Amino acid sequence: AQKVTQAQTEISVVEKEDVTLDCVYETRDTTYYLFWYKQPPSGELVFLIRRNSFDEQNEISGRYSWNFQKSTSSFNFTITASQVVDSAVYFCALSEASYTGANSKLTFGKGITLSVRP
Amino acid sequence: GAVVSQHPSRVICKSGTSVKIECRSLDFQATTMFWYRQFPKKSLMLMATSNEGSKATYEQGVEKDKFLINHASLTLSTLTVTSAHPEDSSFYICSARGASGRYNEQFFGPGTRLTVL
Numbered sequence: 001a002q003k004v005t006q007a008q009t010e011i012s013v014v015e016k017e018d019v020t021l022d023c024v025y026e027t028r029d030t031t032y033y034l035f036w037y038k039q040p041p042s043g044e045l046v047f048l049i050r051r052n053s054f055d056e057q058n059e060i061s062g063r064y065s066w067n068f069q070k071s072t073s074s075f076n077f078t079i080t081a082s083q084v085v086d087s088a089v090y091f092c093a094l095s096e097a098s099y100t101g102a103n104s105k106l107t108f109g110k111g112i113t114l115s116v117r118p
Numbered sequence: 119g120a121v122v123s124q125h126p127s128r129v130i131c132k133s134g135t136s137v138k139i140e141c142r143s144l145d146f147q148a149t150t151m152f153w154y155r156q157f158p159k160k161s162l163m164l165m166a167t168s169n170e171g172s173k174a175t176y177e178q179g180v181e182k183d184k185f186l187i188n189h190a191s192l193t194l195s196t197l198t199v200t201s202a203h204p205e206d207s208s209f210y211i212c213s214a215r216g217a218s219g220r221y222n223e224q225f226f227g228p229g230t231r232l233t234v235l
Contacts, residue, residue: 043209045226091161105152106224110161
């Protein structure tokens, strides 16, 4: 069975601080995909990144960066120089091996509520 | 591209009534649609997966007679909450997925907030 653990439930930082959101996953598949989504107060899920299990290179996109460590089954997300607009709930998710198959499902973590204070 | 809409965005109804929520893929054909439920401050729970023209596949513990799903066309799926009760109050989110290419991803709708009085 697949499982995603986001141990942090709520994080509060002051604007311009860096913040790291942790994600640990469990799967028996050798091929899988990991995701991060942002859910602002409006409720709509915003896709941030998808990473397959064969690609362990870290990725940076502007103020966002992701650290994939297969050895520790972790896929952590760092926001550099946080801004008030980063305040949202962030979900880490895992898909089964056949993600490219039409019916493959996403397993979500419980989410981390990030509050960035001015 | 890859826009998914939901209607209504918010609905309040009396206990015992049925409520229909629509999920539409606006600029691509969705061979598969997924319905999720999210309680306040909680994760998304997959309720069911539907393929166009086929019966939906429900997750364990989800009452198929309570939550009727119809995926009649490649751009529309509906979720009907039958005889709604206060415990059905929740945020319902759909996602749509195309068959190939750039649409071979789950694209999420904006969600529908259901409140049952």
